[in-house]
Amino acid sequence: MIDAIKTIGAALSSATESTTNATSSAASMASQALGSTSPAGQSFSEVFSGMASEMSNSLRSAETSSIAGISGKANTREVIDAVMSAEQSLQTAIAIRDKIVTAYLEIARTPI
Known part of the structure; x- marks a missing residue:
């Protein structure tokens, strides 16, 4: 499971995103929601790549602690x-994924 999350993080970091005001705004809002600070020049994909990496580390730590326990x-x-920390990270990732899918579906339904 952790390898799949790393793959998602790598895909996000390798994706090229155009830097617009909306993207910067969304990245800063996501960063503030998670309590981390990010430089203004950080792209949307870098923010989500960092979040996926942090979640992966949290899950790995939980697995290690469970085995030690x-x-x-x-x-x-x-x-x-x-x-509990890993569960919270996973719930956050699922919520973000659901919001992204909802936004995509909303855009797909928009008439051209």
Whole structure:
């Protein structure tokens, strides 16, 4: 699953996006919503690539903590915190994906 997320992040980072005011605005809003600060020159694809990378790291950390908890090397609280953080990251990614799909469908329905 983590490899699939990395693939999405790589696809987003390799995608070329035109830099417009709307794109910069959307990127800054997404960055502010996640609590991170981004330079004004950062593109839309770079923001989402960074978000996918952070989510991947969160999931990997949760997996590592879970394995350590099963083997008795980590306490329960650490495992729960890591898993809850990964779940929140995944829920955020799903919500963003749903919004992007909804926007795409709305654009596809627009008459030319």
